[in-house]
Amino acid sequence: MKTLFVLSALAEIAVLFALYFAGRKHVLSGMRLQPPLDRPPAKPLRAAMIVPVTGDTPTVRNGLASLLKQEYPGIRYVIVTRDEEDPATDMVRALIEGREDAVLLTSGPATTSGQKNHNLLAGVRHLGDWPEAYIFCDSSHLAKPDLAALLLEPLANEWAVISGGFHRVIPRDTVIPTLGMLNVCLALHCLQPIRAITQPWGGAMAITREAFEENGVAKVWAHNIVDDFSMGPLLAKKRIRTWPVADACLDTPLKAVKWKLWEDWLTRQLLYLKFCTPEMWLGALAVVWLFLFPPLAALGGVLGALLGCAGWWWLGAALAYAGGFTAVGMAFRNFSPRPMPLWHWMLGFFTTFLVTSWCYLRTWTTFTMSWRGISYKVTWGGRVVKVLRS
Template sequence: MKTLFVLSALAEALLLLALWNAGRRHVLAGLRNPYKGPEPFEPSPRVAMIVPVTGDTPAVRAGLKSLLEQDYPNLRYFLVTRDGSDPAVGVIDALIAGRGDAVRLVSGPAETSGQKNHNLLAGVAQARHWADIYVFCDSTHVARPDLARLLARPIAEGKGVMSGGFHRVVPHNDTTPTLGMLLACMFLHCLQPVRAVTQPWGGAMAVSRKAFEEHGIQAVWSTNIVDDFSLGPHLAKKGIRTWPVGEACLETPLKSVPFAIWQDWLTRQLLYLKFCTPEMWLGVVPVIWLFFGPALLALFGALGAVFGAADPWWLGAAALYGAAFFGLGLLYRQLAPLRVRLLPWTLGFFATPLMAAWCYLRTWTTFHMRWRGTSYKVGWGGKVLRVIRQ
């Protein structure tokens, strides 16, 4: 048992340290390179920004407003709702009134895919005869004015056919669920520059029209539950990886996130892994062990030592483990967009791996994807088998 604990604790520490080292420059790029004004480049391809929208919330209003203030000159907007009764319709119409570069579209209800995919394809259908590059964005994150330019530039310069950004949670309080979502996004953000495993993020990604058509992305999206996690593996099989753009980082302001929201959000991210790449979902079992195994062994070993049922060695080992994990938390604290008090940050850093392990266990008994009143029965590879509207 001691050997298992020592090896697991070392592996966990090395994994977190390697992740921090691989991603810290990328994560900090957006923080240390703020928007400096328009910077034109040639050639200047025609860009269609396609944004699926639903609901009328402060996040949607702020996100759409920021997207509609892009500085890229050769840009048109295609904002897509499921139907004309969506509360987002009034928000969109008010924001684009009198503009000739933006249209609102209605996609209709999805029958063979996730609703977001269906909305994206409705935008593509309207934009394909004009655009050279498609930029796909979520409506609930605040974008820099140069987001479209940052995503289009690597494609225009021939660095790749697909580029991607990410988002950072900006915490407006320091409750554990809020910081847990910040840390989960931060860990994923650190993976972005690791080309062997990086995945596009649907909230800010760009694909050339030529690649979109040549590689059958429409066929993939038209039957799949999700946009990014289906696109990444599909193109990876063809040797195509996302070109990560560190500065293309959106902001997600959060405050007082309920525990249930944190749990359901993280479970949903892991469900995409299960449905779209089940081999990867099974392959992360050792990582999940590292998330909770060392902490569990340290806790029970220390308790056993206190009550005389285990070797006193466990007290020192548990203290050393806690100190090392605390030190790793201080490293990741350097990547936070705002300064967070030390105690709440430490609680969040210790809690997040445990929550990830718990949410992963939940995916073993979950066979439907539920989102905004719709349940999707999903099969192998993320294919939608049935849409159940509640």
């Protein structure tokens, strides 16, 4: 038991530090703390931004408004809602009134895929052969005016045929679920520059129309639950990797996040992993072991020592583990967009590992995905078997 604890604890600390250093430069660039590279501007592409929207909330209004302010020559916007009954439809119509560069579409309810995919494909069909590149964005984040230019630069310079940005949570309070979502997003953000495993993020990604059509992305989306997690593995099989654009980072202000919202959101992300890349989902068992075994073994060892059932060695080992874990937490605290009190930060950081493990275990008991008021029956590969209306 002692040897297993030591090895697991050392592995956990080492993996977390490796993640931190792998993503440090990329994350800091996304926070605009690293100076941008001085490069000549690329030749503009004929580009269209397609944004699926549902609901009318301040978050959606502000996010969509920020996307519509892109400083990119000739860009067109296609905003897609489900139908006239969706509150987003009237909101979008009012927001783009009088604009010749933006159009509103209604796609109708999805029957063979996730509603987001259905909306995106409606935008693609509407554009026809005009664009040289598509930009796909979510409306629930705040974008800077150069987002389109940053995403399109690798495509225009022919460095890649697909590029991706990410987002950072801006915590407006110190409640544990808010900090938990921040920490999960930071971990995912740190993975972005690792080209061998990076995935495009559906909230901000660009792809050439040629690559989109030649690789049959539309065919996959037409029957899949998700856009990015289906596109990434599809292109990876053809040795096409996403070009991570550090500066193309959106802001996601959050406050007063509820525990259920955090758990449901995190479970949904892990379900995408299960459905679309089951080999990675199974491999995540080792990660969950590292998240759970060291703290539980340390706690059990300390209790055993205090009760006379285990040696006092456990007290020293537990303190050493706590010190190492705290060092990791303080390192990741440097990524927080806002200063955080150490106690609140460490409590949120530690809880993130427990909740992530719990949400992962939840994915073993279901093949149903729920999102934005609609439930879907999903099978391996992310294929939608049935759309279950709520």
